[in-house]
Amino acid sequence: MAMQAFIPCESAGYVNILSRFINLLLAQYVSFIVWFLF
Known part of the structure; x- marks a missing residue:
C-alpha cells in the first residue's frame, strides 16, 4: 500500500493488469x- 505512493498511476495500472493476467494464467x-x- 505504501509503495503505491512512489508509483505513477499509469504504471500502477499496468502492474495491476499484469498481476491479474498472471493470476489468470x-x-x-x-x-x-x-x-x-486426477
Missing part, C-alpha cells in the same frame, strides 16, 4: 494440471 495452468493428473 496460473489458475488455468494449475486447474489443467489437477484435471490432467
Whole structure:
C-alpha cells in the first residue's frame, strides 16, 4: 500500500493488469494440471 505512493498511476495500472493476467494464467495452468493428473 505504501509503495503505491512512489508509483505513477499509469504504471500502477499496468502492474495491476499484469498481476491479474498472471493470476489468470496460473489458475488455468494449475486447474489443467489437477484435471490432467486426477
